Amino acid sequence: MNGHTNGANGAAGARVLSPGIFAPIPTFFAPDTEDLDLESFAAHVVRLAKANVRPLVAGSMGEAVHLTHAERTALIQTARRALDDAGFADMPIVAGTGTGSTRETVELCHAAAAAGADFVIVITSGYFAGALTRDALRAYFVEVADKSPLPVIVYNYPGASGGLDLDSDLITELAETCPNLCGVKLTxxxxxxxxxxxxxxxxxxFAAAHPRKNPRAPFLVLGGFADFILPxxxxxxxGAIIGLANVAPHACAxxxxxxxxxxxxPSVLPEAQRLQGIVARGDxxxxxxxxxxxxxxxxRLYGYGGxxxxxxxxxxxxxxxxxxxxxxxxELVAAERALCGKQ
Structure with missing residues (x-):
């Protein structure tokens, strides 16, 4: 985690995928119409950026399955504009683009690139889970990675993909053979x-033996829960991509x-263990x-949510x-307030 970026040095002016904490940003809706509440969304993205938490737009927490293609684009554009205006032009955006079919997933990867995303995260297609063999799953990620204009993070979330659970052998094989894959999230x-x-x-x-297509996008291994960041x-x-970072961004970072x-x-370990306990219980x-x-x-905390x-x-x-x-x-709220200077 500390410096393990698989050889990525980055380039001047380019956004880099680096270890850290990412938050799957909720999508906020107007109470009466369910239209996008982009003002609250932008404010939340900036709030988290100030805590050094990077945004993942249109993920599971963002109710991606309930969004149209146009709404996904609007969220990415809003996040990019909000970050740029707040002085976070170097902070990357990860966009969720996984859907039912390979074709639509690739289409959303292109749309995300056009809207201003830097990386995409793709969940395993699970509607026809019973028919998706190991070969089908491998072929899905190979084709998406090959055709996506942006580096792709594999999203392994059995609970939202019909129980499909990619094993370590398949994920490692994909990492070795697909140079446009830049990580995995293990939910x-x-x-x-x-x-x-x-x-x-x-x-x-690893980086020398299996170089990435984009040197600014090394292969990162990211947890999907906040309770094992320290281990x-x-x-x-x-690092991790975690919903809890929406509630307690400073504590997670x-x-x-x-x-x-x-x-x-090692002298820092006791404090890390103490905070890990608070974060794990809260999560x-x-x-x-x-x-x-x-x-x-x-x-309750910020005056928006809905x-x-x-x-x-x-x-x-x-x-x-x-x-x-x-x-x-x-306990978590108290820790968060102490870290951000608000009692």
Whole structure:
């Protein structure tokens, strides 16, 4: 995690995919019409950027499956404009482009590039999960990577792709043979799988043996939950893409920084362990409330959040209150406020 960028040095003026914390940004909607609330979206992207958390637009937390192609484009354009205007022109945008078919996924990759995204993340197609053999899954990512104008992150999320769960052998094979793949997000939560993949792609010789098509886009191994950021540092993973970073961006970014620092300075480890515990407990509790619960917490914290797009329903007021008062959530909020200077 600390410096393991597989040989990417970047180029002047170019955005680089580097280790760190990424947040799948929620898509906010007007309460009566369900139209995009781009003002709140832009404000949230900038809020997270100030905490050194990078945006992933139109991902699972962003309800991508409920968005039209035009809405995806509008979100990417809004995020890019907001970042540029706030002085974060060097911060990259990752856009979710995975859909049911290979053809439409490739189409969305091109649309994301035209809208201003820098990298894309592609979930395994799961509607016909029972018919997708290992060969079909391999062919899907090979073709998408080959045809996408942007480097592609593989998104392994069995819960949203019909139970399909890519194993470490297939992911490692894809990393070795597809130069336009730039990483994997493991929302399977399998730390053993993460360790096995890192044992190959985080080795010093990997970049020379398997160079990337874009040298600014090394192959990163990213967790999908906040509860193993510290352990993953010690197997040379590269951070995480986590919904919790929407609620507690400073705490998540600080945990990543401490985890990286602990590799070289064991004296930082106790503080990293303490914060990991706070973040892990908060993640465990908030994740059970899903998208609606995260949005409800954002409403409490920042004054925007709103409801998901139907058929998802908002969290009932009593459940929101119980979530807010939960000791794990209050502990996380206190840590976040202390780190960002707000008591």
């Amino acid at each position: 399977c939560g399998n730390v053993g799988k993460l360790t096995r993949i890192c044992a190959t792609v985080s080795e010093p010789g 993953s540092a010690f197997v040379n993973a590269h 600080r945990l990543f920084a401490l985890s990286a620092a602990a590799l070289a300075d 465990f509790t908030i994740a059970k409330a899903s998208i609606a619960g995260t949005k409800a917490l954002l409403e 409801a998901p797009r139907r058929p998802l329903l908002p969290t009932a007021p009593a459940a929101v209150q119980a979530l807010w008062e939960h000791p794990h959530v209050q």
